[in-house]
Amino acid sequence: MIETLADFSLGKRIQPKGMIQKVGLIGCGSVGQEITRTISEYGIDVVFLDVSEERIAEIFKDLENQLDEVINHWGLTPGEKRAILSRIKGTTDYNDLADCDIVIETISSRKRGTSLEIRKDIFSKVESVVPRDTIISSNLATLMISDLASVLKYPDRAIGMHFILPIYKTHVIEVVRGIASSDEAYNMIERFASMINKRIIKLNESPGNIVTRMLVTTINEACDILMEGVASVADIDTAMKESSGHLFGPFEMADRIGLDKILKFMDNLYQEFGDQKYKPSPIIKRLVRANYLGKLTNRGFYNYESGKPVDQTVTCAVIK
Amino acid sequence: MKIIVLNCGSSSIKYQLFDMPSKSVLAKGIVDKIGLKGSAIKHKRDDGTSAVIEGEVIDHQSGIEYLLGVLISKKYGSIKSLDEIDAVGHRVVHAGEKFSGSVFITDDVIDALEECVDLAPLHNPPNLKGIYAMKELLPEIPQIGVFDTAFHQTMPAKAYLYGIPYALYDKYKIRRYGFHGTSHKYVSHRACEILNLDISMQKIITCHLGNGASMAAIDGGKSLDTSMGMTPLEGLIMGTRCGDLDIGALLYIADKEETSIPFTNTLVNKFSGMLGVSGISSDMRDIEEAANEGNERAHIALEMYQYRVKKYIGAYAAAMGGVDIIVFTGGIGENDTKTRTKSLEGLEFIGVDIDQEKSMKSRSKEEIISTPESKVKVIVIPTDEELMIAIDTYDIHNLLVEQTSQI
Numbered sequence: 001m002i003e004t005l006a007d008f009s010l011g012k013r014i015q016p017k018g019m020i021q022k023v024g025l026i027g028c029g030s031v032g033q034e035i036t037r038t039i040s041e042y043g044i045d046v047v048f049l050d051v052s053e054e055r056i057a058e059i060f061k062d063l064e065n066q067l068d069e070v071i072n073h074w075g076l077t078p079g080e081k082r083a084i085l086s087r088i089k090g091t092t093d094y095n096d097l098a099d100c101d102i103v104i105e106t107i108s109s110r111k112r113g114t115s116l117e118i119r120k121d122i123f124s125k126v127e128s129v130v131p132r133d134t135i136i137s138s139n140l141a142t143l144m145i146s147d148l149a150s151v152l153k154y155p156d157r158a159i160g161m162h163f164i165l166p167i168y169k170t171h172v173i174e175v176v177r178g179i180a181s182s183d184e185a186y187n188m189i190e191r192f193a194s195m196i197n198k199r200i201i202k203l204n205e206s207p208g209n210i211v212t213r214m215l216v217t218t219i220n221e222a223c224d225i226l227m228e229g230v231a232s233v234a235d236i237d238t239a240m241k242e243s244s245g246h247l248f249g250p251f252e253m254a255d256r257i258g259l260d261k262i263l264k265f266m267d268n269l270y271q272e273f274g275d276q277k278y279k280p281s282p283i284i285k286r287l288v289r290a291n292y293l294g295k296l297t298n299r300g301f302y303n304y305e306s307g308k309p310v311d312q313t314v315t316c317a318v319i320k
Numbered sequence: 321m322k323i324i325v326l327n328c329g330s331s332s333i334k335y336q337l338f339d340m341p342s343k344s345v346l347a348k349g350i351v352d353k354i355g356l357k358g359s360a361i362k363h364k365r366d367d368g369t370s371a372v373i374e375g376e377v378i379d380h381q382s383g384i385e386y387l388l389g390v391l392i393s394k395k396y397g398s399i400k401s402l403d404e405i406d407a408v409g410h411r412v413v414h415a416g417e418k419f420s421g422s423v424f425i426t427d428d429v430i431d432a433l434e435e436c437v438d439l440a441p442l443h444n445p446p447n448l449k450g451i452y453a454m455k456e457l458l459p460e461i462p463q464i465g466v467f468d469t470a471f472h473q474t475m476p477a478k479a480y481l482y483g484i485p486y487a488l489y490d491k492y493k494i495r496r497y498g499f500h501g502t503s504h505k506y507v508s509h510r511a512c513e514i515l516n517l518d519i520s521m522q523k524i525i526t527c528h529l530g531n532g533a534s535m536a537a538i539d540g541g542k543s544l545d546t547s548m549g550m551t552p553l554e555g556l557i558m559g560t561r562c563g564d565l566d567i568g569a570l571l572y573i574a575d576k577e578e579t580s581i582p583f584t585n586t587l588v589n590k591f592s593g594m595l596g597v598s599g600i601s602s603d604m605r606d607i608e609e610a611a612n613e614g615n616e617r618a619h620i621a622l623e624m625y626q627y628r629v630k631k632y633i634g635a636y637a638a639a640m641g642g643v644d645i646i647v648f649t650g651g652i653g654e655n656d657t658k659t660r661t662k663s664l665e666g667l668e669f670i671g672v673d674i675d676q677e678k679s680m681k682s683r684s685k686e687e688i689i690s691t692p693e694s695k696v697k698v699i700v701i702p703t704d705e706e707l708m709i710a711i712d713t714y715d716i717h718n719l720l721v722e723q724t725s726q727i
Binding site: 003004005006007008009010021043045070073074075076077169 | 355356357359360361371373374375376377385386388389390393402457577578579580582583584586587590591
């Protein structure tokens with residue numbers, strides 16, 4: 001018989017419940033990759049599920065490139081990179097999520113139309129393979145966790161999370177309790193957040209939470225200012241950064257997130273609240289139609305070269 | 321009397337069971353990879369019995385519970401029951417300005433150490449976890465804290481203040497604290513014991529050269545100055561830490577490389593030092609091997625290392641108005657004959673006369689490596705921080721017993 005440490009236990013106490021050793025992610029696009037990296041950096045195992053082996057290989061290549069970029073800026077040692085990658089596994093099989101303590105749905109919200117049904121389907125599939133005490137979560141900007149939880153047999157385990165970009169730099173996560181969410185589930189997410197060095201912004205369920213709701217209205221307003229010919233894209237960004245201490249101006253932020261995503265957030269919020277302020281600006285619609293999606297396509301409000309903005313695509317109307 | 325000495329790191333706990341006052345080590349080991357996959361206890365008893373026992377160690381408390389379980393187990397144990405343990409000594413890295421010596425840990429002491437967490441965010445929290453765990457598991461047994469910074473609390477203001485606005489010292493206690501205090505104290509005392517000299521009359525320079533490295537100027541048994549500062553980054557060139565660096569250069573690098581503060585921190589702590597300069601390794605042995613094979617950068621790195629040590633010896637001799645004893649300790653100080661010899665080269669003018677043959681042979685043992693005629697005694701002493709912690713724990717425990725019996 002092999003000895004284990006449990007044989008030497010003094011029996012002084014019961015081992016605490018709710019250890020977090022492994023987190024599952026469904027979908028590993030740009031946001032999913034940032035979440036994967038962050039979780040693994042803090043020593044937690046991550047298994048991500050994506051569509052094919054080819055895609056998984058691509059994701060690993062992306063992750064490696066991102067980590068190399070950090071190493072180039074002295075933020076990480078090669079040894080730390082190896083350790084981070086060793087904690088990450090990719091799969092196409094839901095069964096590989098069976099031993100996860102938390103599973104987070106992080107599918108890309110790029111496609112037009114609501115992704116609610118796809119996400120609901122994912123929630124059901126996840127629940128069919130994980131144990132009763134696994135928390136099922138979703139990285140939600142404008143959808144509602146209670147909607148997703150409605151398909152679960154045990155909706156008390158569902159908690160909404162919204163990671164703020166850039167995830168490796170920001171220190172907060174928006175956490176949303178659904179109608180049925182339990183205290184245990186919430187406490188577990190709170191513990192998880194502190195393990196990855198994030199503070200929780202506790203929210204009552206509402207589309208767009210704080211960040212997305214404030215952001216889209218700011219971007220819409222910035223588009224109005226631009227359309228009225230008041231100032232240029234770069235000047236509006238600079239003014240906002242300097243005056244409000246924001247990391248990014250509204251257009252830079254829109255380009256980083258992706259204009260297609262922004263458009264979708266706006267559509268969802270407009271549909272939910274019916275308020276004109278959420279109605280997508282015509283500029284955003286035009287840019288998305290032209291596939292000017294932001295940094296991802298190297299064209300958005302700005303043109304990009306090697307990830308850096310070089311000039312503006314939308315010029316300001318000047319009255320002479 | 322049995323004393324457990326604990327050194328709790330972020331994901332490991334090193335432990336030793338001492339029998340005092342005989343100072344013999346009954347058992348020692350490490351609880352490794354706490355909270356991670358593949359956690360285990362590597363345990364060794366004084367009779368040579370050793371074991372690697374694997375299992376899930378989710379936190380420091382369960383790690384300590386298991387190590388106590390191993391210590392009292394029939395198969396690997398050294399004691400029959402936990403009642404045999406008389407005291408626990410904890411290594412604590414940072415005690416700020418609160419303590420200048422080892423102390424019996426009370427709730428007030430814990431509060432004071434909690435306040436120092438900001439000063440050593442990586443080290444103090446696991447140290448405290450060890451204290452909390454022991455408090456819960458062995459509530460009746462006195463715990464003693466031995467602090468890395470305590471020995472250097474005798475430094476005068478002229479040595480510990482930085483040339484920055486005094487308000488920052490007032491506000492955040494920005495000052496030099498120094499580290500490796502337990503080691504500097506142990507080797508300086510031990511040197512005087514071996515040389516049969518009264519420490520209160522000696523001017524000693526101690527060189528703790530390990531992966532982390534620091535030196536201290538010890539005048540009359542008291543630390544007058546030390547090379548590490550507010551953090552363990554200042555001073556000597558280390559394995560991966562840069563040591564003394566012009567802040568202007570750092571700001572320039574941060575600007576040019578567009579690095580954030582955390583990245584800059586990694587740059588100077590993990591990419592610099594011997595690794596950064598040589599581009600080979602942070603391990604002295606690898607660098608020496610490369611230098612022997614003609615690698616120029618490895619050669620330069622070694623010269624820089626030795627030069628910095630020599631510079632500090634000169635500075636500390638000047639600060640104390642002379643030097644009577646130079647002590648080498650730590651992995652490099654104890655074993656790396658070349659580094660020792662080169663660091664002392666040219667110091668004949670202050671009275672250093674090395675017995676070259678002895679110095680080239682001396683490894684990992686207490687040995688005087690200067691000639692009998694040498695005005696400055698140079699001595700190698702393997703450091704034993706755990707023993708020092710056990711001695712302090714033993715002394716404070718006895719004092720407590722004495723006080724209680726007087727009541």
